[in-house]
Amino acid sequence: MSERSQLSDAEMEELEQRIFSARNYVVPSRELRPGTIELTKESLSRTRQARRLGLAAICCFALWFALMMSAPIWGGWRNRISAPFSAEIQQAAHELQAKGACDAHWGLVEVFSRIRGVSHKSDGTQDFGS
Secondary structure: OOHHHHOOHHHHHHHHHHHHHHHHOOOOOOOHHHHHHHHHHHHHHHHHHHHHHHHHHHHHHHHHHHHHHOHHHHHHHHHHHOOOOHHHHHHHHHHHHHHOOOOHHHHHHHHHHHHHOEEEOOOOOEEEOO
Protein backbone atom coordinates (compact mmCIF):
# COMPACT_ATOMS: atom_id res chain seq x y z
CA MET A 1 0.00 0.00 0.00
CA SER A 2 1.18 3.53 -0.67
CA GLU A 3 1.93 6.08 2.02
CA ARG A 4 -0.88 8.34 0.85
CA SER A 5 -3.57 5.73 1.44
CA GLN A 6 -2.32 5.16 5.01
CA LEU A 7 -2.62 8.83 6.01
CA SER A 8 -5.93 10.46 6.76
CA ASP A 9 -6.91 13.64 4.96
CA ALA A 10 -6.10 15.75 8.03
CA GLU A 11 -2.64 14.15 8.40
CA MET A 12 -1.96 14.67 4.71
CA GLU A 13 -2.96 18.32 4.93
CA GLU A 14 -0.62 18.84 7.92
CA LEU A 15 2.26 17.18 6.03
CA GLU A 16 1.72 19.39 3.00
CA GLN A 17 1.69 22.52 5.21
CA ARG A 18 5.01 21.53 6.81
CA ILE A 19 6.59 20.96 3.39
CA PHE A 20 5.24 24.32 2.19
CA SER A 21 6.56 26.16 5.27
CA ALA A 22 10.05 24.72 4.75
CA ARG A 23 10.34 26.26 1.27
CA ASN A 24 12.38 29.26 2.39
CA TYR A 25 15.09 27.50 4.41
CA VAL A 26 15.53 24.29 2.42
CA VAL A 27 17.90 25.11 -0.44
CA PRO A 28 19.48 22.57 -2.79
CA SER A 29 23.27 22.50 -2.86
CA ARG A 30 25.28 23.75 -5.84
CA GLU A 31 26.42 20.20 -6.64
CA LEU A 32 22.88 18.81 -6.84
CA ARG A 33 22.28 19.52 -10.52
CA PRO A 34 25.73 18.45 -11.83
CA GLY A 35 25.64 15.36 -9.61
CA THR A 36 22.17 14.44 -10.80
CA ILE A 37 23.21 14.90 -14.43
CA GLU A 38 26.30 12.74 -13.91
CA LEU A 39 24.30 9.96 -12.25
CA THR A 40 21.77 10.09 -15.09
CA LYS A 41 24.54 9.84 -17.70
CA GLU A 42 26.06 6.84 -15.91
CA SER A 43 22.67 5.18 -15.65
CA LEU A 44 21.98 5.74 -19.34
CA SER A 45 25.43 4.44 -20.24
CA ARG A 46 24.85 1.23 -18.27
CA THR A 47 21.43 0.85 -19.86
CA ARG A 48 22.91 1.26 -23.35
CA GLN A 49 25.67 -1.24 -22.59
CA ALA A 50 23.11 -3.75 -21.34
CA ARG A 51 21.04 -3.26 -24.49
CA ARG A 52 24.09 -3.74 -26.71
CA LEU A 53 25.10 -6.85 -24.83
CA GLY A 54 21.57 -8.22 -25.09
CA LEU A 55 21.45 -7.42 -28.81
CA ALA A 56 24.81 -9.14 -29.35
CA ALA A 57 23.57 -12.20 -27.46
CA ILE A 58 20.38 -12.30 -29.53
CA CYS A 59 22.39 -11.96 -32.77
CA CYS A 60 24.75 -14.77 -31.72
CA PHE A 61 21.81 -16.99 -30.85
CA ALA A 62 20.07 -16.17 -34.16
CA LEU A 63 23.26 -16.96 -36.10
CA TRP A 64 23.72 -20.22 -34.21
CA PHE A 65 20.08 -21.14 -34.80
CA ALA A 66 20.32 -20.32 -38.53
CA LEU A 67 23.45 -22.45 -38.85
CA MET A 68 21.85 -25.37 -37.05
CA MET A 69 18.73 -25.16 -39.20
CA SER A 70 20.81 -25.02 -42.39
CA ALA A 71 23.09 -27.89 -41.33
CA PRO A 72 21.26 -30.45 -43.50
CA ILE A 73 21.84 -28.21 -46.51
CA TRP A 74 25.57 -27.70 -46.09
CA GLY A 75 26.12 -31.04 -44.38
CA GLY A 76 26.45 -32.77 -47.76
CA TRP A 77 29.64 -30.83 -48.48
CA ARG A 78 31.27 -32.34 -45.41
CA ASN A 79 31.55 -35.75 -47.09
CA ARG A 80 33.26 -34.22 -50.12
CA ILE A 81 35.85 -32.21 -48.22
CA SER A 82 36.59 -34.37 -45.19
CA ALA A 83 39.22 -37.07 -45.11
CA PRO A 84 38.32 -40.70 -44.52
CA PHE A 85 38.33 -42.08 -41.00
CA SER A 86 41.33 -44.01 -39.74
CA ALA A 87 39.30 -47.23 -39.63
CA GLU A 88 38.55 -46.84 -43.33
CA ILE A 89 42.24 -46.28 -44.09
CA GLN A 90 43.25 -49.34 -42.05
CA GLN A 91 40.61 -51.43 -43.80
CA ALA A 92 41.86 -50.37 -47.24
CA ALA A 93 45.46 -51.16 -46.24
CA HIS A 94 44.44 -54.63 -45.02
CA GLU A 95 42.57 -55.24 -48.27
CA LEU A 96 45.72 -54.41 -50.23
CA GLN A 97 47.70 -56.78 -48.01
CA ALA A 98 45.07 -59.51 -48.47
CA LYS A 99 45.33 -59.16 -52.26
CA GLY A 100 49.07 -59.68 -51.93
CA ALA A 101 49.87 -56.34 -53.50
CA CYS A 102 52.06 -55.24 -50.59
CA ASP A 103 52.59 -55.62 -46.85
CA ALA A 104 50.49 -53.74 -44.26
CA HIS A 105 52.89 -50.82 -43.77
CA TRP A 106 53.34 -50.18 -47.48
CA GLY A 107 49.59 -50.58 -47.86
CA LEU A 108 49.10 -47.52 -45.67
CA VAL A 109 51.44 -45.56 -47.93
CA GLU A 110 49.48 -46.71 -50.99
CA VAL A 111 46.15 -45.76 -49.42
CA PHE A 112 47.36 -42.28 -48.46
CA SER A 113 48.85 -41.84 -51.93
CA ARG A 114 45.49 -42.67 -53.49
CA ILE A 115 43.70 -40.25 -51.18
CA ARG A 116 46.11 -37.44 -52.04
CA GLY A 117 46.11 -38.23 -55.73
CA VAL A 118 49.77 -39.23 -55.92
CA SER A 119 50.68 -42.16 -58.15
CA HIS A 120 53.94 -44.11 -57.89
CA LYS A 121 55.67 -44.91 -61.15
CA SER A 122 57.49 -48.17 -61.69
CA ASP A 123 60.90 -46.47 -61.65
CA GLY A 124 60.36 -45.29 -58.02
CA THR A 125 59.56 -41.66 -58.84
CA GLN A 126 56.29 -40.03 -57.91
CA ASP A 127 53.79 -38.37 -60.16
CA PHE A 128 51.84 -35.70 -58.28
CA GLY A 129 48.33 -34.74 -59.25
CA SER A 130 47.52 -37.42 -61.78
